[in-house]
Amino acid sequence: MNSTCLWVLLLLCGLTSAEVGENAVETRSCFPDMCDLLREFGSMAEKLKVMxxxxxxxxxxxxxxxxxxxxxxxxxxxxxxxxxxxETRLNDSEHQILDLKSKERTKVIFSAAIGRNGAVGPYNTDTTLVYRTVITNIGNAYNAATGIFTAPVPGVYYFTFFCHAGGRYEVKLFLFKNGEKIVGIHDHSSYWDTADNGGNAVFLQLQQRDQVYVSMPANSHVWGDDYVTTFSGSLVTQM
Structure with a gap:
């Protein structure tokens, strides 16, 4: 390694020697251009390090x-x-508010009486009572031509039905939901009891298009007018 460096130095710089008397004086000097180049190279190296x-x-x-x-x-x-x-929660809240407003706007209330001003029955077969005198029908869910209430929306509904009848014949009325007997009214016939009154009520959870109606069994009767034999219902809460 040292010999290599020496040869490089010999190539870059000139070597001159002189002897005066017994003392030998050795003088080394670089070629002027090469020395300047080396100094510039050193300066550039420093600048490069800085950079x-x-x-x-x-x-x-x-x-x-x-x-x-x-x-x-x-x-x-x-x-x-x-x-x-x-944003998702806000949209959900807006939908819930709209649903609540829609539920608040849905009003279902009806009341109707038998009408006719006379005895209804007895008949040989079970008969769906048709309450023809409509007192209230908000939402138009009750059909006065058939006597059937059809639920317009899912929810809990409240129904009542009352009757007036003479005592000679047995009195039976049943409230049905889609053909299923739910609650009823019953009074036995008697010759000494000239008039009977009865009623019943129930809460029902209905789906949309479920049907509710009052049926009178065979050999039963009620008194029909605009005041005493009635069928009513209302939407309590929408589901």
Whole structure:
């Protein structure tokens, strides 16, 4: 390694020697242009080191900036996610409010009487009573031509039915839901009891298009007019 460096120095610089008397004086000198070049090269090397240091500092700052940018992007994504969640909850709340308003707007109330002003029955077969005198029919869910109430919306409904009848014949009335007997009124016949009154009521959970009506069994009767034998119902709460 030392010999290599020596040869390089010999190539770059001239070597002169002189002896005066007994003392030998050795003088080394560089070629002027080569020495200037070496000095410039050394200066450039120093500048290069400075530039490399500055470049490393810049790269470090750039990495820090990229890291901060990634953190900012992550925060932005989190904010966007929270915003979307908030929008979803807001939409759900708006739909719930609209549903509640729709339920509040749905009104179902009816009352009707048999009418006719006379005895209804007895008949040989079970008969669906038709309450022809409509007193109230908000929502038009009761059909005065058939005597059948049809639920317009799912919900809990409240029904009542009352009757007046003479005592000579047995009195039976049953409230049906889709052909299923739910509740009824019953009074035995008697010759000494000239008039009977009865009634019943029930809460029913209905689905849309479920049907409710009052049926009178065979060999039974009621008194028909606009006041005493009635069928009523109303929507209590929508489901």
């Amino acid at each position: 490399e240091t500055r470049l490393q500092d810049s790269e470090t700052r750039l990495q820090d900036s990229e890291t901060r940018l990634e953190i900012s992007e992550t925060r932005l994504q989190n904010s966007e996610t929270r915003l979307k969640n908030s």
